[in-house]
Amino acid sequence: MMNRENTTREEEFIHPARFKREEEELYLASQWQLMWWKFKEHKAAMASAIVIILLYIIAIFAEFFAPFDPMRRAPKYIQAPPQKIHFIDKEGFHLRPFVYDMKGTIDRDTMTRVYEIDKSYRYRVYFFVRGDEYKLWNLFKCDLHLFGTKQGTALYLFGTDGLGRDMLSRIIYGARISLSIGLVGVFLSLILGLILGGIAGYFGGVVDSAIQRLSEVVRSFPTIPLWLGLSAALPPDWPPLRIYFGITVILSLSGWTGLARQARGKILSLKTEDFVLAARFSGASTARVIGAHLIPSFMSHIIATLTLAIPYMILGETALSFLGIGLRDPVVSWGVLLQRAQNIHTIANNPWLLLPGVCVIVTILCFNFVGDGLRDAADPYSR
Amino acid sequence: MLKYIARRLLIMIPIFFIISLVSFTIILLPPGDAIDRYMDNLIFEHGLTEEVKAQISALKELYAMDEPVWVQYFKWMGKVLKGDFGYSFQWERPVAEIIWERLALTLIITISSLLFSWVIAFPVGIYSAIKHNSMGDYFFTLLGFIGLSIPNFMLALLIMYGVFVWFGESLVGLFSSEYINVPWSWAKFVDMLKHLWLPMVIVGTAGTAGLIRVLRNNLLDELQKPYVITARAKGLTGIKLLLKYPLRVAINPFLSTVGWILPQLISGATITSVVLNLPTSGAVLLNALLFQDMYLAGAIIMLLATMTLIGTLLSDILLAAIDPRIKYE
């Protein structure tokens, strides 16, 4: 019996206005394209992804974006509040923004520092100015900054700290450390997780049980106490870079469990999944099974998990440094910056010291959105 | 049921040993610790007299410092199991004296945060599932995300700041000044409750977001299942239908999240108590580490981890009591 149908007329698909993509396009799209389209629908994730990319660009080119050198002290401007950007003064509207200078005095009654705005001179803000000299990535000498005043005077958009150092610049440099620790830590966790999970899945039996018990222990260990304990082991006289790596190692020691579980599951499925069997029966070699079948089904989840693990690392470093047991001065990270903000009186008088914390919140929020979006995009069954 | 409990207890034993190993490793980790400093101090202050030498050799004997690592470990474990956690050089008192009251308070904060997060997550999760994709759902999901993204200590700082600015007082400490070193009484208890809400809310918020998601997603899954349709077709309606069938099943994964929420809460309690100046194990731990008072630190870490373990066991038992399918495995 021939299986052809009687066709004398085209049939019509009924599309509600929302769904415009042709069915054929859907059929032929690769897995990554499908993920991308799905991801694009998640508005919050898209917006957050853009924010994150911007943050990393700023972190990479920190020297350029920061108006001042983060170590530069300004004795005249200790604990100065953030300066406002103005466009309008007695003479009217100006296209180029400007700031006023401020003079600090100590109020005798409250024994706190008070700043008075001096409206006598407009310090115009220019873009691409020459300012403090720096070495981009410790390699290239340069002195170009994104913005600043021509005279190199006070332009403290986020205020200053107890030594008169510009908070905005310090936050920008801090971004470099805090954001990169996230990536490095996650990378280490990934390797640790893949290896341990892979071994557990591959060898099975006692090895599998042992590694599973281990991951259970790690997962149920309260993280902060564990990290505190391990961080205390880092000799305080180590150079900052080594401490940085020490911290990332410590953080990744508790972060590998999720990835290990996924890796183990996938290796186990090598032995049992129907689609793997089917591939084998069609004649695919083991390498092809792993490369063309397992890894793609694996990758999308891994990426989603990794993205969600990054905020965990950033949080860890921030918390440790905040407590004084992670990174320390002169290293600048958001956690180190927050160290100054432990005391209620300090915060009450200088609330801008909390700004690095706000940056942490925003970063983590964005990563959570992106991770959520990726997880939804990777899941073929979610609506 | 008893067999189930017995099995879980059995598994707990190797885990407990691993915890003790990790804790002991932490004790030994710092290069040169408080004992050395203490001994150096002795020599410095009193000179290398016979008395001092005797003291030093007694200490060395007590802590088996000249012997290989595993002997030290066994001597330490032996004492720990008898309740002797060593001596704190910083406080110059036995560790056990210092930590019990502090740990009790940590426990109180942890349990109250857990209850807090359940009380919030439960209705919000149910609401989100029933009215999923509505404005309310999106709002709560967003709120949950934000809650998830604010680190505990940041929240503590922000709230401290807010309270200070609006109410002019500082909400630190677990007791008002008049109750600090006073023995327990009803009044002291009430005073504690008045101060407890702050750490409870701070520590609880991070966990709440995760719980809401779990409950919402599980309930959503269950709502589509055939047995719910059967119940509707029988003529069951409204709350009764919801509670008896899909919720009953969705609650199980919700309860089992206690397993991973507990370490989070204890962790959060640790760091929040540092910021808020609460007399719990967190602040003591931090101090001990800064001073390299390792026996104190190691004991606290081990006890915190063990508390987590016991908590997880209790939640698993609770889960088994509720879900008949588990008992019959």
Place this chain on the structure above:
Amino acid sequence: MELDNDLLLKMKDLHVHFMTREGVVQALNGVNLEIVNGEALGLVGESGCGKSVTAQAILRIIPRPGKILRGRILFRRKNGTVAELTQMEDHSSQIIDIRRKDISIIFQEPMTALSPVHTIGNQIIEAICLEREITRKEARERAIAMLDLVGVPNPKFRIDSYTFELSGGMRQRAMIAMALSSHPNLLIADEPTTAVDVTIQAQILELIQKLRQELRMSTLIITHNLGMVAELADRVAVMYLGRIVEKASTADIFHDPRHPYTQGLINSIPKLSNPRGEKLWAIKGMVPSPYTKIYGCVFHRRCHKFMPGICDKIVPQTIEIVSGHVVDCLLYGGVNEGRNYD
């Protein structure tokens, strides 16, 4: 439109659409059904033709995003009143009352259709208590009696078993007991034996047959299994892609099928009497995607008696062959009166 005295349920021109993200699925496109008092009506068709949606429409449990667009369903309740099921709100107290007392449904997969965390006793007693005011003790006794009626051995003990503790056949019996415990006027069985193996199938069929006779219940049997239909049904309605294409007595459907689809179904059944070596008959083509809109007769693309220019343009009318046997097919007339497309 009134409900004739001998009819229990009458469904007229029912349209149910599902507005999904990918398109509109026209699940039911003008379904006309009648169930006579005390009879068993078999509703037959391939997977996806809309049989289950028909059952869901009767009980008003169509899942979102489905909606009844137009049409009427009239139903005679136990107390004699005639209810118009399409006029009620999804959650109105009327339809809830009907679900509790007048209509019961058993589903395909008892493992998932029964609660995983409650005993079967609990679920049956719940059904009994929903139907009338009764003490729990009495309800429990009635539940045990029901379990006995459906053939569950040792019902006093089994009543406290959990769903997962029972075998497949037991579970299906428990579900039948639960459905019957409210003494419904109409029992809807949605693929009752699809999920059990063949020997159990036979037992369940016997059970349903026995219960029908003892309880004088009307039944709507939804299935793709023609064998079951032959055993149980008095009359058969054949469904394709949301439309009823033929209705007749069971004997007529098997011995004198008029619609090409019905003929195809009957011919596809392998018979022992067929000569050896003869190829098995199959309806050509495949069930089209649920999003397609088909012009003219809904079956024309796969019809072995397709008339080009007619079947792909004109929607067939309902033609009466003999009393009690109707077909929707242009082979038997209606070419001039037919409309061009829906």
